[in-house]
Amino acid sequence: MNLPEEYRNAIDTLTRDRPGGPDLGAAVSAGRRHRRRRRAVLGGSIAAAAVIALVSVGYATRPHPVVAVDQGPAGQPTYQDFVPGTDLDETFQAAVPDDVPTLPPAKDVYPSDWNTDGPIPDARYADATDWQLVYQVDPGEELAVLMAKKIPGEGAGAGCASGQAREGTAQPACHETDVAAGRLVSDSYTLDLAAGKVFVFTTTLVRPDGSEVAALERVTASSWAEAAGERALTSDDLQPLLTDPRMDFPDPEVAPPPPSSR
Numbered sequence: 001m002n003l004p005e006e007y008r009n010a011i012d013t014l015t016r017d018r019p020g021g022p023d024l025g026a027a028v029s030a031g032r033r034h035r036r037r038r039r040a041v042l043g044g045s046i047a048a049a050a051v052i053a054l055v056s057v058g059y060a061t062r063p064h065p066v067v068a069v070d071q072g073p074a075g076q077p078t079y080q081d082f083v084p085g086t087d088l089d090e091t092f093q094a095a096v097p098d099d100v101p102t103l104p105p106a107k108d109v110y111p112s113d114w115n116t117d118g119p120i121p122d123a124r125y126a127d128a129t130d131w132q133l134v135y136q137v138d139p140g141e142e143l144a145v146l147m148a149k150k151i152p153g154e155g156a157g158a159g160c161a162s163g164q165a166r167e168g169t170a171q172p173a174c175h176e177t178d179v180a181a182g183r184l185v186s187d188s189y190t191l192d193l194a195a196g197k198v199f200v201f202t203t204t205l206v207r208p209d210g211s212e213v214a215a216l217e218r219v220t221a222s223s224w225a226e227a228a229g230e231r232a233l234t235s236d237d238l239q240p241l242l243t244d245p246r247m248d249f250p251d252p253e254v255a256p257p258p259p260s261s262r
Contacts, residue, residue: 082108088111095246095247098240106133111128112128112130113252114257115259127255129148129255131249140219142217143218146212180243182207185202185203187204189202200217203238204242215241
């Protein structure tokens with residue numbers, strides 16, 4: 001099964017007969033179960049995290065009772081301290097205006113791991129195997145940037161199942177190319193949600209060590225042609241961010257057990 005089919009099947013299960021949109025708790029639980037069962041085309045962590053992100057982005061982000069901003073040197077930008085105790089969240093945020101200057105400030109940044117639905121506690125950031133940034137690009141477009149370590153025992157992503165164009169539509173074909181930082185895979189698919197069809201563009205960097213960085217753009221539109229025209233970013237726009245060395249994080253100090261293959 002290729003990556004778009006996995007996403008579609010998982011999202012269909014999560015959103016079927018849910019008036020008003022998906023239920024976040026059910027979505028993350030089902031998405032995590034999907035991660036435990038799968039053998040990925042693009043690697044174990046990103047595809048399952050993407051299921052969670054694509055359902056949850058625009059429906060919910062973590063509550064932040066205290067809006068803290070880390071103070072930098074005079075004249076330097078400052079960034080919200082989403083995860084107290086570490087500068088990783090600020091490092092990720094700082095890469096964005098250098099690489100994709102049109103993006104607004106992040107709505108959320110948080111750590112997670114293979115066996116946790118959604119964020120892990122901020123105090124456990126050193127044990128993270130995943131990080132996520134969430135952006136509202138404009139009223140009709142949302143973006144999730146996902147970083148994930150390779151799950152032990154799972155192969156690195158294989159890329160596109162097929163490079164053939166989607167006949168009769170303006171949907172872009174899956175495309176992959178080798179770059180200095182690894183392999184970039186760009187693909188697209190649709191989500192049929194209760195509120196209507198959503199068009200999704202994915203750009204994933206698969207590094208030589210099997211870790212991944214992905215950008216998932218969710219565009220509200222009535223057709224592929226409209227979605228492509230409304231899309232504020234392209235895979236070329238996102239490549240500098242995905243290949244930026246700052247979009248990485250240390251291996252977990254205490255690694256969780258690999259997710260079950262059930």
